[in-house]
Amino acid sequence: MFLSPFLRYCLDMVRIGAEAWRAVIDHCLSAAPEEACGILLGRREGGGVVVLDAAACRNAHPGDRRKHFLIDPEQQLAIQRAAREAGLEILGFYHSHLNGSAQLSEEDRRQAHPSVSNVIFAFRDGKFVEARSWRIGGDGAAAEEAIVVEGVTAAPRAASENADGC
């Protein structure tokens, strides 16, 4: 199905429950100085997705895990099975950047799973900076999706982490 970039933008929205949001940020902070990675689980609703749970994964990258990540494939399979049993589906993947930028790197773009959300949580000096969600199309182009945390809209960039405290 072809959608204009504008329409795609309108349709693609990632809603993240406050608990899952907090869990991801805590996981990223505890994994520092290595990049954290994990899987976002939930349901599809209308044109967007609702993230209800975040499964933290082991960063299995054989190289410098401060700059690269690889979700353990066996762990991913186990999470996939458990999610199916719980009636949830894999909506996307998250990982952290510790340089303060939630921009997709070239490597991120290459290894991103198509048709799911790829959310990057950026930190600098041990503090959360921003989160941005990217979806890679069949042509390899990345489109940004709006992130909404528990009903707080802060498109296209996610709100600061205290958004869930309002």
Ligand SMILES: [Zn+2]
């Ligand atoms: Zn990255």
